[in-house]
Amino acid sequence: MKKDSFFQKDGVKTLLASxxxxxxxxxxxxVVIIIVGIFNESISAGGIWDGIRLVFLGIFNKARDAATGTLMFGFNPTYMGNMLFRAMPLILTGLSxxxxxxTGxxxxxxxxxxLAGTCATLFLALSIPTSSVPAWLVWLIAFxxxxxAGALWGCIPGLLKSLLNINEVIACIMTNWLSASLVTWFFDMSSLKNVLEGTKTGYIYKTSMVINDVIVDGVQTVAGSSIPEGATVLATRGGVATSKMGLDILFKGSQVNGGFIVAVLLAILFYVIMEKTTLGYQLKACGSNRFAAKYAGIQDRRNIVLSMALAGAMAGAAGSLYSLSGNTEFFWTTxxxxxxxxxxxxxxxLLAMNNPIGVIFSGIFMSYLNINGQQLTNLTAYNEYITDVIIAVIVYLSAFSLIVKTWLNHKRKKKTVSPAGGAAAHKEEVQG
Amino acid sequence: MENHQTGSPEYVIEMIHITKEFPGIIANDDITLQLKKGEIHALLGENGAGKSTLMSVLFGLYQPEKGEIRKNGQVVRISSPNDATALNIGMVHQHFKLIDVFTVLDNIILGAEDTKCGFLSRKAAREKVKALSEKYGLKVDLDAKIEDITVGMQQRVEILKMLYRDNDILIFDEPTAVLTPQEIDELMQIMKNLAAEGKSILFISHKLNEIMEVSDRITVLRKGKYIGTVNSCDTNKQDLSNMMVGRPVQLVVDKKEATPGEVVLDVSHFTVPGRIHHRNAVNDVSFQVREGEIVCIAGIDGNGQTDFIYGLTGLERVSGGKAVLCGQDITRQSVKKRGSNMSHIPEDRHKHGLVLDFTLEQNMVLQNFLEPEFQKGQFIRFGAVREYANKLINQFDVRSGQGAVTRVRSMSGGNQQKAIVARELDRDKKLIIAVQPTRGLDVGAIEYIHKQLVQQRDSGKAVLLVSLELEEVMSLSDRILVMYEGEIVGEFNPKETNVQELGLYMTGAKRQQRREGR
Structure with missing residues (x-):
């Protein structure tokens, strides 16, 4: 057996294709930037050049020089940190x-x-009184x-698929809208709506905000962080946020927190489960050939539900960690x-070819494009939709990347045409 | 050998020094095939020998890298099936290309319709087809729909399609694979009639009996290479199989007298509901399998054998009756539980037997990855899996590109089947269910799998074999049960019956009155 060289390894080829x-x-x-630049009178040649640089390097941008108006580049801890912060939910939904x-x-x-995860987390984080339960425990319970909640919501299409063989795509789309309406309804009934910050209506309290339940003149009301004079504090809620875990020192002025580390750990955990355990083996067997799994005595129905529950848990975790970061706001009329x-x-x-480790990097990459798009909007006459175009093209091409991979495979085969022993393999190919 | 540099008008079709490469493989390596007018020329070879590729080249589906094709001594270029049709070359594919909801007549004229002012005119066509079917003894009902007629008749429709287009070079790609013994006899007669009328026939097969019976000359291919062309009257089955495999092959299964012991499997009044129709797919089936014997369920495909095995192995629910395996009622048990006493070589190796995108070693532990041998605290013991897979690979001679880490999808059908057989037999269970274990395999692999099954029987296992190949049924089994429309219609001792008798029971023409409780 010949050992493959570095470029012939399957993983490397997958990475190259991506x-x-x-x-x-x-x-x-x-190309889009150049075309838009040419047809838009307010964008000069210099503007086009700025746009191109920002699409690639927006994250290293340090604003325009006050005197000359040229873009300055260098390490920007705020954007870098924000990139990781925004990558966190993307990694988790990607993982989902x-x-x-x-599992197919x-x-x-x-x-x-x-949304289910967000809803459950906000309710738990803002309802359990931190005056009697330590904040870290409230955080954990909320997470x-x-x-x-995400897992339960994922179970619904899973159960429908395994018991009634209803296509999971249809069930998922319907549960999406069910979830959106339910969440709206729950928050509409709740006392968690942020009406105290003057103009801000329709938002839910941030989890980091401290809310006091007080009695003023014998009437129980909800006070914000400030306590009115002469009031008796019944309980304190809120003030729950994910620990920064030192990331705020590394990336000054950014929103990043320990949630990113949790997301990365979860991705690694799933890599281990999928590749090293019997559970992963069963899930993959079900996904790859449900009939063979059933033949081998693997409970295909159970695995379908389990897989959807795990997937739902990850999407739920994304919503949960995003709202627990403390400074994010949730607009509840969703x-x-x-x-x-x-x-x-x-x-x-798709971009990570469903590899849990790859998801970490593709999640960061998506958020990098997002930050660059933001820079483009802020600093030039372009809008951030350019980055949406880029993302769209990449998504199309990531389906295409399988073709790229086949092409890479082909190139290798041509180099090593072996006359012997190939005829049998060929027959399979032709029939397949 | 004849000199094939000069185009001789003696040959109606000549394929000279054909080389066809695919990335990584040479499927046809310098192959020469010459077809005389009015002869039946068999193309013989194992799976993957390059027979189908060669015929696809002739039919214009592939372009060869080297070599040329001549018709009546003239060099021709065939770059599409349309070119082939224009040269009067027709092909009956292994899987028929018919439209189920069309009538026989419509299927025959499809693509070569006569029209009058844009409207279909069937009258002339009907006359022509009628004349052809009378001339060659091809009995068909022109107004029946394809879905309502037998496989044998469907094949006759395919042949009429070729004749309707005035083809005089007819390619038959494994035509007998789907037919009953009686239908095979009819087909052989039809082919002889066609040749007598001056049609030239290329007949692809790996069944030696038929080739010896019907062909005039035989060309043998092995692993993409030309081995030789012989006259049928100058050769015999043993020589042909040696040429095909490249080593001496044992054609007859060598086995001792069976010594049946305790009852291992006792099936009584077993009933499985049909998946499509309302009537039961398997109806009130009762029989026993003892240790040390091979019991075979014979029958034409689609008579309930598949559903019976699904019910027995737990892949489908059973609606009545019961099955007792090693003293345990397994009728309602999970697949996993049943697996503790039975191993199962499934009918469809791609659907049930293998996870094609897994590696060979992952497939080798598909049934037993939860055993403590292969996992510790839910973590797979990769070292143990690799070791076990390599053991089986060596023991059962499973060949693949990269050994244990080969993707099973890239392996040949024979080796995929060997991998399943290895996995199932090594599990060492009391009952072995083998459903068409040699389907689509070549002589060498068949010989090997038959030997393994007999060996298992001799070591005291009970073997339940389901097969559509009567030759296999006759040579391998100790007892034969014939299944027709979901019922067992006869039980036979292979020494006291013959293929013709079985054929009558398989087609429902006869049935035995079986004793109750068997």
């Missing part, structure tokens, strides 16, 4: 889609699971509760739209 897709996607973005895919299921229900982060998870998983 990188080629990314490169083509970025170049298409450049990837896990389901390994297409989890398009990540947005609904994300686990969010994951559980029934008009679903969280985009859930759908972007599909792109993240």
């Amino acid at each position: 990188l080629i897709s990314i490169l083509i996607g970025m170049l298409s973005g450049v 889609v990837a896990i389901a895919y390994k 299921l297409f989890n398009i229900g990540a947005p609904g699971q994300y 686990l509760g969010g994951m559980l 029934y008009q739209s679903l969280p985009a982060v859930g759908f972007t998870g599909i792109a993240v998983a």
